[in-house]
Amino acid sequence: MSFDYDLFVIGGGSGGVRAARVAAADGVKVALAEEDRYGGTCVIRGCVPKKLMVFASEYSGMVDDARAYGWDFQAGDFDWSSFKTKLHAELDRLEGVYRNILASNGVETFDQRARMVDAHTVELADGSKKTAKHILLAMGGRPVMPDLPGAELGITSNEIFHLDKLPEDILIIGGGYIACEFAGIMHGLGVKTTQYYRGAQILRGFDDETRGLVCEEMCQRGIDVHLGTNILEMCKEGDKIWVKATNGDERLFDQVMFATGRRPNTDNMGLEDVGVAMGRKGEVTVDDYSQTGVPSIFAVGDVTDRVNLTPVAIREGMAFVETVFRGNPTKVDHELIPTAIFTQPEIGTVGLGEEEAAEQEPIEVYATSFKPMQQSFAGRAERVLMKLVVSKATRKVLGCHIVAPGAGEMIQLAGVAVKMGATKEDFDRTVAVHPTMSEEIVTMKAPVRST
Ligand code: FAD
Numbered sequence: 001m002s003f004d005y006d007l008f009v010i011g012g013g014s015g016g017v018r019a020a021r022v023a024a025a026d027g028v029k030v031a032l033a034e035e036d037r038y039g040g041t042c043v044i045r046g047c048v049p050k051k052l053m054v055f056a057s058e059y060s061g062m063v064d065d066a067r068a069y070g071w072d073f074q075a076g077d078f079d080w081s082s083f084k085t086k087l088h089a090e091l092d093r094l095e096g097v098y099r100n101i102l103a104s105n106g107v108e109t110f111d112q113r114a115r116m117v118d119a120h121t122v123e124l125a126d127g128s129k130k131t132a133k134h135i136l137l138a139m140g141g142r143p144v145m146p147d148l149p150g151a152e153l154g155i156t157s158n159e160i161f162h163l164d165k166l167p168e169d170i171l172i173i174g175g176g177y178i179a180c181e182f183a184g185i186m187h188g189l190g191v192k193t194t195q196y197y198r199g200a201q202i203l204r205g206f207d208d209e210t211r212g213l214v215c216e217e218m219c220q221r222g223i224d225v226h227l228g229t230n231i232l233e234m235c236k237e238g239d240k241i242w243v244k245a246t247n248g249d250e251r252l253f254d255q256v257m258f259a260t261g262r263r264p265n266t267d268n269m270g271l272e273d274v275g276v277a278m279g280r281k282g283e284v285t286v287d288d289y290s291q292t293g294v295p296s297i298f299a300v301g302d303v304t305d306r307v308n309l310t311p312v313a314i315r316e317g318m319a320f321v322e323t324v325f326r327g328n329p330t331k332v333d334h335e336l337i338p339t340a341i342f343t344q345p346e347i348g349t350v351g352l353g354e355e356e357a358a359e360q361e362p363i364e365v366y367a368t369s370f371k372p373m374q375q376s377f378a379g380r381a382e383r384v385l386m387k388l389v390v391s392k393a394t395r396k397v398l399g400c401h402i403v404a405p406g407a408g409e410m411i412q413l414a415g416v417a418v419k420m421g422a423t424k425e426d427f428d429r430t431v432a433v434h435p436t437m438s439e440e441i442v443t444m445k446a447p448v449r450s451t
Contacts, residue, residue, distance in 0.1 A: 001120075005031045006325075008122050008132035009107075010114045011265075013040020015301030015313035016138030017098055022321045024105040031132070032107050033114035033124060038098040041140050041302070042310040044091055049161045050181060052090065054342045056083055057188025061380075068378035078189050080166040087161065116270040119296045123270075134324055137276075137284055137292075137299035138317070139265035141308065146173075146260050150234035153241050154256040157182065166191055167254030171243060173231055175202040177341045179259035180214070183223050184344035193223045194253070196245060198230040203341070207353030207401045209367065213385050214403055217345050220381065231256075264303045281305055288331040289323050290316055298324065307334050338415030340408025345382060348411025350418050351399035354389050354449075362392040364447035366424070372404065372437050386440040388424065392450070395423035400441070410438045 007023050009016045012034030024030040037044045056078070063075040102109055112125040121131050143156035155163075157178055168191065172183050175197030187193040195202075195218075202218075202225070203211040219225050232244045240252040266282045276292045276299075277285040283305035290298045298320050301313030315332055322330040338350035357363045367387040375382050384404035388397050400414045417426065432439035 003120060003131040003133045005029045005108075005130065005132040007031075007134045007136060008114075008130055009033070009136045009138055010122065010269075011040065011138035011140055011301075011303070012038040012098065012102070012109070013138060013140045013301065013313065014042045014310045015140075015317040016040070016136065017102060017317075018314045019136055019138065019300065019317035019320050020107045021101050021105040022318060023325050024102075024107045026321070026325055028325050030107045031110065031130060032102060033110040033112060033122070035111075035113035035125070038095050038102070038109075039091075042313075043094050043098065045158050045161060047310055048094065049087055049091060050157075050185070051342060052087055053161075053185045053189075054181065054344075057185045058344065060188050060190065065375070065378040065380070078166070080163070080189070084161075084163075115268065116274045116276070116297075118274055119294050133296065135297045136317075136320060137269075137271075137297065137303055138301050138313070139269070139303045140313075141262040141264045141302040141305070143258065144261050144263045145258055146231075148231065148233055150236075150241075151258070153234055153236060154258045156258050160257060163255070168192060169194070169253050170255040170257060171196065171231075171241075171251075171253040172257045172259060173197075174259035174261075175199050175204065175227075176259060176261070177203065177343070179257075180218070180343045181341065182257060182259060183218060183225070184221075184342070187218075187221060187223050188344060194251075195223060195225045196229040196231060197225070197227055198246075200227055202227070203343075203347075205353075206341075206347070206349060207387065207389075207399065208355055209387060210347055210349065210353070210385060210401045210403055213369065213383065214341075214343050214345065214347060217382055217403075218343065221344065262302070262308070264305055266303060279305070289329060290320050290332065291323075306332075307337055309337070309339060312337065336415070336419050338411045338418075340411060342408065345384065345403050346405060346407040348402040348404075348407030348409075348414070349400070350411055350415045351397070352389055353399055353401065354387075357389045357391075357398045358451045363398065363451050364390045364392055364424070365449040366390065366444040366446075367448050368440050368444055370440070373435060375405075384437055386438070386444070388427065388441065388444065390424045390447075395425060397422055397424060397427065402438070402441070404437050406437075410441075414441065 006029045009020045009032040020032045114122045117123045172195045183195045230246045234243045264283045284299040300316035302308045319330040319332045322328045341347040369385045387401040389399035430442045
């Protein structure tokens with residue numbers, strides 16, 4: 001049977017673009033459909049614009065620090081409109097880079113929505129049908145809005161990059177990494193920031209001590225965090241949004257942002273009709289090789305809801321190409337993925353949290369919390385945390401958790417050691433880099449806890 005293409009990719013985000021271009025570079029005949037903008041969530045409405053906003057927001061504190069170091073700076077106002085113009089010019093540039101990568105590798109692109117018709121056929125929004133030997137689902141995910149009266153007045157992370165002007169105050173709802181990162185960003189940009197989270201502590205799933213310190217520091221810096229609090233209803237009141245909370249509070253905000261979870265983009269894709277199984281959240285069910293139950297259809301990235309991070313989507317895309325086009329069946333390794341959370345202060349983490357590790361085996365915990373030299377000299381009270389969770393039996397470092405400026409950069413390197421199976425004694429044998437914050441990670445002598 002002959003097909004129009006060897007591979008048809010649905011979705012031009014991190015996973016889809018990587019798979020398409022690497023396969024095409026190998027001589028595979030590839031087409032890709034993207035209904036919105038190339039680069040997907042990461043480039044257009046995720047990691048990249050968010051990190052640029054983190055950078056922008058961090059400058060506010062630096063002026064005071066510089067003054068404490070003797071510089072005669074005066075803090076000025078933040079010009080959102082000038083930043084926003086530059087931000088979107090940068091995103092346009094990056095989208096161009098993604099388009100060029102696909103074109104220069106010979107991937108045929110369709111700027112429209114695609115959906116499945118059968119195991120080898122997709123239908124584009126213009127009604128045309130394309131056939132392919134293999135189809136890769138890489139549609140990513142989208143934010144979900146809660147079902148409550150007035151929710152349509154709120155925004156999500158998709159809209160936050162497009163605000164006409166910065167609000168005077170904002171309510172952020174949610175306790176995951178996106179909610180916490182934007183609380184730090186908005187606060188840093190001078191917006192009075194309140195955060196409601198229905199759970200007992202923010203950043204569920206991470207090491208408890210790490211979560212606790214970050215929450216404490218966020219509060220110290222002036223973010224009004226309300227735990228165990230959710231929103232009941234909201235409505236327009238003049239220029240403001242009136243919000244009623246479960247704790248009885250009734251308050252007015254300029255802006256309300258929901259960061260209350262994400263859902264895979266599998267609605268109306270025809271997946272049920274072709275026999276592709278999906279889980280409770282609508283995520284595509286795949287095996288270790290990213291293959292669905294329909295042998296010609298594979299899925300990578302957030303649409304599978306495994307580990308929803310850009311480098312993971314990229315690796316899944318690469319492993320798919322190895323498996324299907326290079327005759328080298330490759331599973332994606334989802335163990336010990338280092339990751340950063342760009343809260344302020346930042347988190348870098350790899351491996352098991354203390355609680356999770358203790359459930360599995362006897363452990364020792366090495367941890368130190370202190371005021372870092374640079375900030376302490378400037379008179380700031382903030383603390384950092386360096387923590388290792390160590391297996392008693394094997395001495396291997398099961399988890400490394402850092403809360404500190406630059407923690408994301410630190411954890412990339414600690415991640416190599418942990419992934420290699422480094423023991424506590426390997427860390428101890430490594431000479432400290434002095435004077436740095438991260439030297440503490442190799443100088444912790446006695447465990448603070450042991451189970
Ligand atoms: P996506 O990048 O979402 O791409 C999917 C593409 O498919 C989209 O362009 C979409 O328009 C298109 N599409 C969907 N349906 C169709 C269809 N039917 N037809 C045609 N096209 C379609 N990850 C990190 O690693 N680090 C971070 O710091 C980080 N920060 C984030 C911050 C925010 C605010 C958000 C929302 C996410 C963040 N992420 C971060 C997660 C990261 O963006 C995702 O894990 C990653 O983009 C997933 O890639 P993907 O290829 O699976 O999907």
